[in-house]
Amino acid sequence: MKLQIVGCYSATPRKSTQTTAQVLYIKGEIFLIDCGEGTQMKLRELGVSFSKIKHIFISHLHGDHCFGLIGLISTFRLLGREKELHIYGPKGIEEMITLQLKLANSWTNYSLVFHELSSKKSELIFENKNIKVSTVPLKHRVYTNGFLFEEKEGLRKINKEAIKNYSIEKCDFLNLQNGKDIELSNGEILANDKVTFSPEPPKKYAFCSDTIYNEEIVPIIKNANLLYHESTFLNEHLELAKKTFHSTAGQAGKIAKLANVKQLLLGHYSTRYKHNENFKIEAKKEFENTILSEDGLKINIE
């Protein structure tokens, strides 16, 4: 599981700072999370394969999280895309995109599948054999979801040395990988753990932006390997954070501690601050393993 930050600033894109977008590489899939204006140009710069993006998750319909979506969809069309594209986002996102396509008389020649969200409870919105994605209901000025990306438990690994001692039917290898004990040709039962290793523990990435401080998300994101939690402000602007339904770096640290995550990633910085380092200093007082996002940064999720 790898994450690349495309943009990590709030409000409005500038000459050298991008608004929110992230690319998550997970079990062979490339998921795009949010899509501020200019995301398509930055994706080109970062060398992200357009054709491999099949699922886009939009947290909410504020411009710094979605104004680049229509441009990306249009560029996919111009590049001759044929693969389906799935878009998960708040109710209204389909109308927003289709109105613009209609006015441009430029329908996509690929299938555009919208999954509109309106539940206020966490729900499973994507699942395949390796991955599941659920919403993390957030509290912001408009309807907003974070997203929890979870790997599923992988297959057990065959212990190549140990199996040399047994005569195992070919078809039983998959049973072993699936954790089953098997019956050998002599009728003996072979306990699974004698000839397999546990798979790597599945990983979880929780994306939480934008939101006011909200402890209700803690049970959903519990024990995540990495938590991205917005930190638009520093504690010195706590009142402003409350008023605008955003969080401070200190609050992000508190959520990370309560949720017992392995690592906290800060972002969605207000450009009023000159030194992002202060976000880290503030969050670390609550939660030690804190890192800062920056446009273009790649992170291995351990």
Added chain:
Amino acid sequence: MKLQIVGCYSATPRKSTQTTAQVLYIKGEIFLIDCGEGTQMKLRELGVSFSKIKHIFISHLHGDHCFGLIGLISTFRLLGREKELHIYGPKGIEEMITLQLKLANSWTNYSLVFHELSSKKSELIFENKNIKVSTVPLKHRVYTNGFLFEEKEGLRKINKEAIKNYSIEKCDFLNLQNGKDIELSNGEILANDKVTFSPEPPKKYAFCSDTIYNEEIVPIIKNANLLYHESTFLNEHLELAKKTFHSTAGQAGKIAKLANVKQLLLGHYSTRYKHNENFKIEAKKEFENTILSEDGLKINIE
């Protein structure tokens, strides 16, 4: 009259090429013409004052000419703009913008005035004491207008040397500037041209993008000081130009010649070509005084 090219490429923005947007400085006004994705970042880079932009002209609703508009409008809001903003563009542009503002629950705190266009004939859409702007109906895959920006005839200039010979009432200076003859205190009539110079001849800038080759625009843009005419393709792709309702550089040159303009500016290049220089070579066969637009270029309109 000065023009600055913000972006001059077609279809889709890339790492280092912008889609269409131009800034026209004319008699104290700053007009923005078209607004592809990323225009707001490029405007910042070029140092264009956001607060001085009060009028935005959108040729048509293809993404490479308008996907940056909603972001710019939102950024104006975030920067605390109070001044009215006027937007001129095809019918549908108001719905496109207001739907996005509604979904974001982010209404502007300044007044947003839409002037929706639907006429197929040239019409006057803006006028103040110094400037007028008319549409140039174009033929493209969707409803499209170019725009003709015209300075009005300025006041005549007082010949400071010549007036020393006469005793002129203060209130008559404005009459002289307005081209009137005046009566001196001794009853003598003073011919205007004895004490004034002609003002600089008013200038015209014609913006024509996107369009198939269309001689019907020639009478409207006749004698313009500068004509921007799209040249998406070279003549080697003439059939493609026809099919997609675009023009070649050679065709842009023909229109410039027929309209007897002073200078031709090419742009809206397809990125399939490696050397933009070839657009100029081709157009020059039809019309000698041809220049190439490039992102960031400033042009004095003489």
